[in-house]
Amino acid sequence: MVSTHPVGVQNSGKKYLPQSPIDHPGISPNQSLLPLTAQVNSSDHLEIGGCDVKQLVEQFGSPLYILDEETLRTACRQYRDSLKLYYPGESQVLYASKAWSCLAVCAIASSEGLGIDVVSGGELHTALTAGVDPDKIYLHGNNKSTEELTFAIDSNCTIVVDNWYELETLVKLGSAAKPVRIMLRLTPGIECHTHEYIRTGHLDSKFGFHPEQLAEVFAFVSQQDTLNCIGVHAHIGSQIFERQPHRDLAAVMVQWLSLAKNHGLDISELNVGGGLGIRYTESDDPPSIEEWVKPICEVIKTACEQENIPLPKLLCEPGRSLIATSCVTAYTIGSSKEIPGIRTYITIDGGMSDNPRPITYQSVYRAVLANKMSASATETVTVAGKHCESGDILIKNAQLPKTQPGDILVVNATGAYNYSMSSNYNRLARPAAVLVRNGEANLILRRENYQDLIRQDCIPERLKK
Template identity: 60%
Template sequence: MVSTPALPVLPTIAASPNQSLYPITATINAAGHLEVGGCDVVELATQYGTPLYIVDETTIRQSCRSYRDSWSRHYSDEADKALVLYASKAWNCKAICALVAEEGLGLDVVSGGELYTALEAGVPGDRIYLHGNYKSAAELQLAIDAGATVVLDNLHELQMLTHLAQGQQQPVRVMVRVTPGIECHTHEYIRTGHLDSKFGFDPNALDDLFERLSQVPQLAFVGLHAHIGSQIFELQPHTDLGNAMVQFWLKARRYGLDPTELNVGGGLGIRYTEADDPPSIDEWVQAVSAGIKQSFDLAGLPLPKVLCEPGRSLVGSSTITAYTVGGSKEIPEIRTYLSVDGGMSDNPRPITYQAAYTSAIANRPNADPVQTVTVAGKHCESGDVLLKDVRLPAIAPGDILAVLATGAYNYSMASNYNRIPRPAALLVDGGRADTIIERETYSDLVRQDRLPIRLTARAR
């Protein structure tokens, strides 16, 4: 795990939200506390408890607008030539879905639960795209009923969808996910564009697939999809994607199909530590646009409607997670452990991906770092470590530790390990804090439990 220093002074916020460690409204207020969205983080921790996700609405809105404006600037100023889809697996709840939809985005969902949440948030079905390498018949039916586009991932899905689409008044819109054979430098678990991946059709299977699709009138084939990975800092793989996809595009046309939409996925990285240097949203869009334009122009094809699916780069830097500091354990000449009241159940990325984060003491963000500590979670796992060997100010029980850039894959991957309730989440803006996720209670933890009568009798 990479060592990550705490920041003794709040840095200048980057122009592109994904390049900033802090939410873009972050500041230090008159009380000397960290403030986000006009709200004092220490006061929020006192009022709502910890662990606590604090989401900055302005950062999410600015990220959405950066993507929208960049496509208009670099690809086409025609409104129907580009659609940004929020990859809602990064953080799927009704408030986040409604917020990005209000900014004109569609949604990428990967399960019936994510689809249902989006619909409950008021997202129009025709702006939702259903992904995933396993879609049940029930999930496919929900997508059909909602008018969503289904992204086909294998032949079994094609067979199920062909059956389910019988008798529909309108053909079901489908796209085809392809593994383009492009690798990028990222964690093994989040590379999805190389050929050895569970996602998408192998290029060698496309002839058979396109021939079958050409014979199924109840399915309307609208285009191709590819996604090459996540937390990517390189631009060249995204530029290369256009050339790879245009070859599959031409193959589809040879079978009488007429694709019009090209989904290039997402994957742009964010800054988790000072050492991280991701491209800006605008630079990413410019590179992808250039690759598509060049490839389709050389092939003599009209420009497709382009879709992209940012998740992490939309919400990652919007959020901090506040923890209350507990006790410490010093092992002379080895390490000092500092315990907090959360850990792997609210942020499983460090134990899963060895992910590194940056932190600050919310009640004294400008205090000088004077000690090296390892911040340990409260779970019964030796690997439950949030931050390893980080520099922090002198710290005492009751201080509020803020871990930065926790908007992506923290709540969405949270669990009840050790029967710990999941945290509350607040959406902050202009000094107002709205609860978007209630803190779970102990009664929530046992709500689905069932105790057989025979066990109850024996317990007595």
């Protein structure tokens, strides 16, 4: 499959910029509408990672998650290298695996030197099974169970403590001989413009200790010989385009380091969270990865100099901006319905069970026809899912070429919170996922079948026929 030219797809009357990393070696993946390797081949088909998307659907079925390894690795390297360039102290990038937790993704992130941020025992088990160094795994969560905390302690990963109940539980679970390694999650009280469900830094949030509790928390932790507090953590939200909130966060967190020092805590790590947004539509204009990292590093350096404290180890935990653009979802178009003077629906073989973000967050996506890449966008249609739910609408008012049953619709930027939030609603089986690179496609998630759907079902003997 030889690529002949970079993608130039019409959508909303515009064309995507060329996506080839060869043509644009400095492009930030979070600013791209398609994976970096996206090309159009001589058959007028979309290629990703050197693989023809139509052929991938023929081989693996649809819906199909298609993950471009090159785009994911590029994003990992840009975070890692930007921190090394702009921060003179030690640094560590963590992949926020709640965006997409599976063995292959964790293994790729780890191979690029990243650690893993996990939020459950299941994500912790996945990271460990993928071979991630426990010293680079950080467990988050606002209601971790005793079993999850014990699992994390036994695994020797770091626990990011969210509240008093958890803190007091860990005091009992730890031992003076081997104190539990913890960070403290604090709420900075910083607002940012994003969906209310993904804002986490403002004071009215279920996450983290309130700022007015800081002195009390630091004093309590300093007296516990079963705890080893190594750092502080904060996260202000997701899909953020503004730069100032993260600059403000960095400055506030250095002040926390000074306060902790006054209470006898020798805190050596500072985790500024993640939250950098991506380009879902043509009008989205997020900062690049480097543009996000640089000012945070500058603020921390300046603040530490002013407070006369040594530079902490700087951590960040991107999720969406690492994985979202790396993946697309391919669907097969089926039925259509024209309502004169109102709208035309086209229906795909998936929907809210493999991408719940539109119905949950009113998220907006763009799509292309993978088997008609040069065709002009002549129709405005609404892309509907196949579920028995009126709200199962993937894209409203999509600009597409004339479609027919059997055409392959590709929805961009589906790597974050699509598979990880997927469900079996209407007893639909979850899609397969393939990893593509240099013309090779490897299965990383098997497609579920009907037997998988009933595997956990139990039926009393008296109901059997």
